Amino acid sequence: MTISGIALRHALEVQPVWHELIEVYAEVRADQLHQPHYSVERYGERLARHASEPGWEAVIAYHGQEPVGYAYGNTLQPDDRWWRRMTTALPAGCTDTPTLALKEIMLRKPWRGTGTALRIHDELLAHRSEEQVSLLVNPQAGNGKVKALYESWGYETISEQQPTPDGPVLTAMLRAIRRTEPSSSAGPLE
Template identity: 60%
Template structure:
């Protein structure tokens, strides 16, 4: 793995100045899937706008010499939130009894993969969060399971599954402590 020392990470709690940047990175990363309705940029834009309006929204965008190369964003999910209610099988109460971070998206453009950029974005996003746990959803088929295995190396454990919308693939639900 090579490193990307020139990466600059910028936090935002307001989507307005970086919305188009996130859409551009998304469109680039998801280009092979954009013909599928769930992955279309317009469908993502609707999800992004909805997520950005939820409590605790925050994004970290990575730049290399001024060019956006990746991002991650999250928001807070409270006990009883639909994030938890869609888990199948349901999670034990001790995992859902306190507010948590829902990591909704993490994307890195191809040239910066394998450089540690995704982990830097991830860690920066979580570094100052007050919640104790973070949960994410991953397509277990993505990269023949490579993405899920990567998250396991970051300390995540698969705890359940869910299908957030009828058009989305079934996803593995993963969780880990932040600290």
């Protein structure tokens, strides 16, 4: 099923879209907000830090005036802590290849399974100058369905890390920004 009427908008500064990002995050994570790592306050701290990093950009999907989801990321530097926190050796040249870190992708439940998450994701990547994109995913999210969705989009596991002591151990994934094969749209959360 595809929902028409979704408008995708880019943001290069966080302040004009701060409220929308917080609103979507709080709804998507509603059942986890009691955990310190997932609290709205901690998310706000992460969002402010991420938005101050080089190359930050967000794509927000709207249905009418309502934000339904978003993705944001920033450019990684070769010595970025993103790379330094990995628990295993990375593929040769990985940290020297221009990379976008996909820091967050969120989608409200009514729009899951519609292809909207993939549209947001692909729009964020469409005009980026980096050669590859990396993300972190909780392998337990959705009983493994979220990681499987990213695999269907072409991401491969490269390592794992635990960015915060009170947060989960996350799987680090990587793929080329420009792919030659068509994207799959078979995921339950997109």
